[in-house]
Amino acid sequence: MSTLYDERTQELIQQFRQHFDGEPTLVSAGPGRVNLIGEHTDYNDGFVLPVALKRDVRFVLRPRADRQVRLYSAEFGEEGSFDLDAIAFNRDKLWLNYIQGMAQSLEQEGLRLTGIDAVFSGNVPRGSGLSSSAALEVSTAHALLAASGQEGIIAGPRIAQLAQRAENKFVGVNCGIMDQFISELGRENHALLIDCRSLDYTLVPMPEEAALVIGNTRASRSLASSAYNERRRECEEGVALLQQVLPGIAALRDVSSEQLEANRHLLPENVYYRCRHVVSENERVLATVEALRQGDLAEVGALMNASHASLRDDYLVSSPALDTMVDAMRSVEGCYGARLTGAGFGGCAVALVKPGYEQAIADAVYEQYPKITSIWPEVYTTKAADGAQSAPLPSV
Ligand code: ADP
Ligand code: MG
Secondary structure, three states, rough: OOOOOHHHHHHHHHHHHOOOOOOEEEEEEEEEEEEEEOOOOHHHHEEEEEEEEEEEEEEEEEOOOOOEEEEEOOOOOOOEEEEOOOOOOOOOOHHHHHHHHHHHHHHOOOOOOOOEEEEEEOOOOOOOOOHHHHHHHHHHHHHHHHHHHOOOOOHHHHHHHHHHHHHHHHHHHOOOOHHHHHHHHHHOEEEEEEOOOOOOEEEEEEEOOEEEEEEEEOOOOHHHHHHHHHHHHHHHHHHHHOOOOOOOOOOOHHHHHHHHHHOOOHHOOHHHHHOOOOHHHHHHHHHHHHHHOOOHHHHHHHHHHHHHHHHOOOOOOOOOOHHHHHHHHOOOOOOOEEEOOOOOOOEEEEEEOOOOOOOHHHHHHHHHHHHHHHHOOOOEEOOOOOOOOEEEEEOO
């Protein structure tokens, strides 16, 4: 509670008073995320290692006696509303669909929700690969569950799946499970190892000497979605071809580097390189977990650097902007390693940094990156934060 009752929440309470009569009674938050390592492994049944950010999408709300959901988006300066009994895609207010989709997904699970009045806002940058969409979905889930007195009824991993279903089926974005999972289940000062096949997960303590700096390239990601679909196809083709000799495999997750090398001749060149990224990246995720447990941050940094090289050279999803960002971060003493994070082409890079060196890295990025790209970047520092939560607000 103490962490949720801060200046941002108080500002939302002010806005609630302006839009609705009376006081909100509840607050909910869902954080954004950054993936430390394990990129493009999720849809190959592999491993990912994200952390939740100290940035979230937050609702202040009051339950209603009926089934109306009345909302005000502080960022868009827009009102939006819907009836829980008449949920339909809204072409004009895309943000409303994340909330409607989440409500529908919860009700399809057999829960009966109650309406709410709510004001919400987020400080997760939108459309930058830090998953403001999952933050919005998961925060919505907790807002609606808390309002109807049903929080705790659904386990965290299931909430994450329901949020993913909302984004896949209602909003129409083909995302994996990682973002919703970490937004729901993140823990302060921990990364979360997720097995994207079984959905088993393990909290991995982040050593004290590890801080994170995120550089937002603010470069266009227009290539990202077509390339994403193409990479997925190439991975599927790799699995189909390798199954001729490895009938036991269901996904690239099941293939070792040795098996891939031994059967390289079966694969077209492009497919081989895509597979090599996924297979080696899965191995790097597990090696990173081991290195974190040993407190060997130099090794974690080296694995992050190797991940970037593999994404750039084998998976072909980096970009000049991302490469420039990563170079700027690595140019500073105190940077253990840096890599692009998220699907690629634009979005963000993440650096693992010795505490105390965050500002030096931000300075280097602001100094070097615009000179080469002519784009003004943004830099965020964060430590691993808690996942989604809700709390009652003190009554006035
Ligand atoms: P990402 O998840 O990488 O930030 P997406 O395109 O998946 O980018 O999701 C961004 C969308 O999520 C926004 O266009 C908007 O519709 C919705 N969204 C995220 N945060 C907010 C917010 N604070 N207020 C309103 N809508 C938001
Ligand atoms: Mg998203």
